[in-house]
Amino acid sequence: MSSASDARFWDRSSKSYARSRISDQAGYERTLERTGALLKPDDRVLELGCGTGTTALRLAGTVESYLATDISASMIAIAEEKLVASPFAGLAFRTATAEALASEAARFDAVLGFNYLHLVRDLAGTLRSIHALLVPGGRFISKTPCLGDMNPLIKLALPLMQMIGKAPYAGVFSAQELSGLIAAAGFEIVGTERHASKGKDSRPFIVARRA
Numbered sequence: 001m002s003s004a005s006d007a008r009f010w011d012r013s014s015k016s017y018a019r020s021r022i023s024d025q026a027g028y029e030r031t032l033e034r035t036g037a038l039l040k041p042d043d044r045v046l047e048l049g050c051g052t053g054t055t056a057l058r059l060a061g062t063v064e065s066y067l068a069t070d071i072s073a074s075m076i077a078i079a080e081e082k083l084v085a086s087p088f089a090g091l092a093f094r095t096a097t098a099e100a101l102a103s104e105a106a107r108f109d110a111v112l113g114f115n116y117l118h119l120v121r122d123l124a125g126t127l128r129s130i131h132a133l134l135v136p137g138g139r140f141i142s143k144t145p146c147l148g149d150m151n152p153l154i155k156l157a158l159p160l161m162q163m164i165g166k167a168p169y170a171g172v173f174s175a176q177e178l179s180g181l182i183a184a185a186g187f188e189i190v191g192t193e194r195h196a197s198k199g200k201d202s203r204p205f206i207v208a209r210r211a
C-alpha cells in the first residue's frame with residue numbers, strides 16, 4: 001500500500017465526505033475559535049489534509065495568506081468549487097503532501113492539520129517535514145483522533161474495514177505517544193486542549209512551536 005492508494009481511497013470518499021455533517025458542531029466551533037486566536041494577521045498559513053476546504057474557508061480571511069492542501073485531487077476539486085462560489089484573496093488550494101511541500105522553497109508561520117495526522121503512514125517523517133516547513137518559532141496546530149485512547153473494539157474493527165476497502169490506513173497511537181512524537185520532531189508542546197462538547201474526547205488539540 002502507498003500514498004497513491006491512500007489518495008485513491010480519499011478520492012473515492014470525497015463526494016460523501018463533502019455531504020457529511022460535522023458530528024460535533026460546538027466542538028468544531030471551539031477549535032476554529034482557538035485556532036483563529038493563535039493566528040496573526042500577517043501569518044502565512046499552510047493547512048495539510050484540508051479535505052473539502054471547510055476550515056480553510058472559515059480561517060483564511062484572518063491571515064495574510066493561506067495555502068490549503070490535501071493528498072486527494074478530488075477533495076481539492078470540491079474545495080476549489082467552493083472557492084469559486086465565494087472567492088477569497090489570499091486563499092489557494094493545491095493537491096500536495098507535507099513531504100512534497102518540504103522539498104520546495106516556501107516556508108510558513110503556521111501549519112495546521114485537523115483529523116489528518118492519524119492518516120499518514122510515516123508519522124515521524126511527516127512531523128519532520130512539518131518542522132522543515134515552518135520558520136523558526138512557527139506554530140504547528142493539530143487536532144487528531146488518537147485511536148490508542150479509543151474503545152478497543154475500534155482497533156479490532158479497523159483491519160476488517162480496511163480489508164474490504166471501507167476504511168483508510170490509520171495509525172494507532174495515544175495522545176501521550178503523539179505528543180512524544182511531535183516533541184521528538186523538534187517541537188516544544190505549548191499546550192493541549194480538549195474541545196469536544198459531548199462524549200469522551202480522544203482528539204487532543206495540540207499547539208506546538210518549532211524550537
Ligand SMILES: C[S@@+](CC[C@H](N)C(=O)[O-])C[C@H]1O[C@@H](n2cnc3c(N)ncnc32)[C@H](O)[C@@H]1O
Pocket residue numbers: 003006010011048049050051052054069070071072075096097098113114115116119120121
Ligand atoms: C478525515 S479527512 C479531514 C479533512 C479536514 N481536515 C477536516 O477536518 O474535515 C482527512 C483528509 O486527509 C487527507 N489525507 C490523508 N492522508 C494524507 C496525506 N498523507 N497527506 C495529505 N492529506 C492526506 C484525506 O484526503 C482527507 O481529505
